[in-house]
Amino acid sequence: MAAQHPIPGFPDDFVFGVAAAAYQIEGAVTEGGRGRSIWDEFCAVPGAVARGESGAVATDHYHRYREDVALMRDLGVDAYRLSVSWPRIRPDGTGPVNAAGLDFYDRLVDELCAAGVTPAVTLFHWDLPQALQDDGGWMNRATAERLAELATVVGKRLGDRVGMWMPLNEPVVHTLYGHALGVHAPGLALGFGALQAAHHQLLGHGLSVQALRSAGCGNIGIASNHAPVHPATDGPADIEAADVYDHIVNWTFADPVLLGKYPADELAALLTGPVDDDLATIAQPLDWYGVNYYEPTVIAAPGDGAGTVGVLEVDLPPGLPFAPVPLQGYPTTDFGWPIVPDGLREILTLFRDRFGSALPPVYITESGCSFHDPDPDADGRVRDTRRIDYHADHLAAVRAAMDAGVDVRGYFVWSILDNFEWAAGYRERFGLVHVDYDTLDRTPKDSYRWFQAMLTARRTDRNGDTRLPGS
Numbered sequence: 001m002a003a004q005h006p007i008p009g010f011p012d013d014f015v016f017g018v019a020a021a022a023y024q025i026e027g028a029v030t031e032g033g034r035g036r037s038i039w040d041e042f043c044a045v046p047g048a049v050a051r052g053e054s055g056a057v058a059t060d061h062y063h064r065y066r067e068d069v070a071l072m073r074d075l076g077v078d079a080y081r082l083s084v085s086w087p088r089i090r091p092d093g094t095g096p097v098n099a100a101g102l103d104f105y106d107r108l109v110d111e112l113c114a115a116g117v118t119p120a121v122t123l124f125h126w127d128l129p130q131a132l133q134d135d136g137g138w139m140n141r142a143t144a145e146r147l148a149e150l151a152t153v154v155g156k157r158l159g160d161r162v163g164m165w166m167p168l169n170e171p172v173v174h175t176l177y178g179h180a181l182g183v184h185a186p187g188l189a190l191g192f193g194a195l196q197a198a199h200h201q202l203l204g205h206g207l208s209v210q211a212l213r214s215a216g217c218g219n220i221g222i223a224s225n226h227a228p229v230h231p232a233t234d235g236p237a238d239i240e241a242a243d244v245y246d247h248i249v250n251w252t253f254a255d256p257v258l259l260g261k262y263p264a265d266e267l268a269a270l271l272t273g274p275v276d277d278d279l280a281t282i283a284q285p286l287d288w289y290g291v292n293y294y295e296p297t298v299i300a301a302p303g304d305g306a307g308t309v310g311v312l313e314v315d316l317p318p319g320l321p322f323a324p325v326p327l328q329g330y331p332t333t334d335f336g337w338p339i340v341p342d343g344l345r346e347i348l349t350l351f352r353d354r355f356g357s358a359l360p361p362v363y364i365t366e367s368g369c370s371f372h373d374p375d376p377d378a379d380g381r382v383r384d385t386r387r388i389d390y391h392a393d394h395l396a397a398v399r400a401a402m403d404a405g406v407d408v409r410g411y412f413v414w415s416i417l418d419n420f421e422w423a424a425g426y427r428e429r430f431g432l433v434h435v436d437y438d439t440l441d442r443t444p445k446d447s448y449r450w451f452q453a454m455l456t457a458r459r460t461d462r463n464g465d466t467r468l469p470g471s
């Protein structure tokens with residue numbers, strides 16, 4: 001195992017957590033009255049997901065959640081960021097609540113509290129009920145109201161024990177991959193037309209914040225994917241293209257939430273509906289803002305070469321005003337993502353500069369890396385030294401941002417377990433705990449032991465106090 005770094009100077013009340021999402025870990029997609037989700041449908045499309053894989057079984061967390069919570073307890077984390085499966089709770093998205101589905105999360109939340117791990121709940125982590133998709137999904141404004149109804153149901157049932165709430169996970173990725181490019185569920189390739197789905201998700205966020213507060217819930221934020229965008233060269237055309245891309249992927253999603261406006265009139269002009277009124281709803285005061293960070297992006301002016309975007313290296317349609325190019329000169333994860341810890345410091349300081357006093361405290365709601373870890377060695381160990389280095393370096397970047405005046409309150413590792421990595425399937429392993437997909441056995445990796453050594457010592461010093469409500 002690599003040397004044990006101390007947690008580099010984080011305050012006592014800094015929250016260390018782990019994260020996962022319902023479709024990626026639960027399995028049991030036909031059990032307990034769960035309805036179909038857009039990911040069940042998408043996985044059934046030939047060629048949509050690597051090797052034809054799906055979340056039908058995943059890590060079987062639905063049946064093994066007690067074992068998984070025990071792993072979190074033994075790890076010593078303060079909090080666990082889970083998502084509720086909308087089709088498990090409201091199978092067709094609009095009709096009656098499925099008591100068995102809500103009961104599952106009630107048991108899970110109780111188990112977490114008994115383990116001293118604060119539940120942090122995401123309402124929508126991309127698994128929309130298929131019945132709502134059949135009515136237009138996020139292209140239909142009514143879906144925003146349906147999300148707020150889910151917020152009321154879940155908030156009333158779990159609000160007495162949940163310590164953090166976030167209605168949305170990464171609306172930018174769900175918009176770009178799911179609605180603009182068609183490489184995630186629901187598989188729509190609408191190009192810029194997808195902005196309407198972004199707007200409705202953001203509206204759903206605002207309505208859900210209101211609904212959660214009405215249900216008596218507090219400590220509400222959002223988990224949004226952000227990263228610095230760099231121009232490929234100092235040339236004005238590349239700088240202009242990078243600026244356009246930055247506005248689309250970062251500020252279209254942050255400005256409405258934090259400032260109540262879109263970053264450019266040209267973007268707002270593409271939307272239909274009472275946009276100004278909606279922006280007032282979207283800009284609900286938040287208790288915190290969550291940043292999911294993986295890698296910076298490099299953008300050039302459009303050329304005649306094939307552009308690809310992000311982690312899936314998706315071919316982009318012609319005619320776009322920007323062209324993503326690979327970031328050279330950095331080590332990569334086994335997923336091919338460049339490892340740039342300083343990009344996390346950079347995006348946090350960009351937020352500080354852009355939003356000033358409009359920025360509430362920040363949590364890193366996801367940070368993690370996929371390495372193709374082998375099965376456990378004969379001695380039962382998974383020697384994932386590179387994952388230890390990854391998190392040590394990203395924590396140091398968070399510390400540097402805090403030293404630069406950004407009020408960061410916590411860091412959630414993506415992910416507690418290896419799991420179903422969407423269109424890339426099971427080959428990409430992000431977990432602190434290895435999952436054998438034949439036996440579903442869990443084996444803590446060396447990275448788990450590394451966090452455990454730091455966190456259990458810290459928790460002992462604090463007498464087990466997690467400093468968050470809910471546990």
Ligand code: FCB
Pocket residue numbers: 021024169170173225292366414421422430
């Ligand atoms: C994020 C998603 C999360 C996981 C990580 C690797 O974009 O929110 O579900 O897939 O990437």
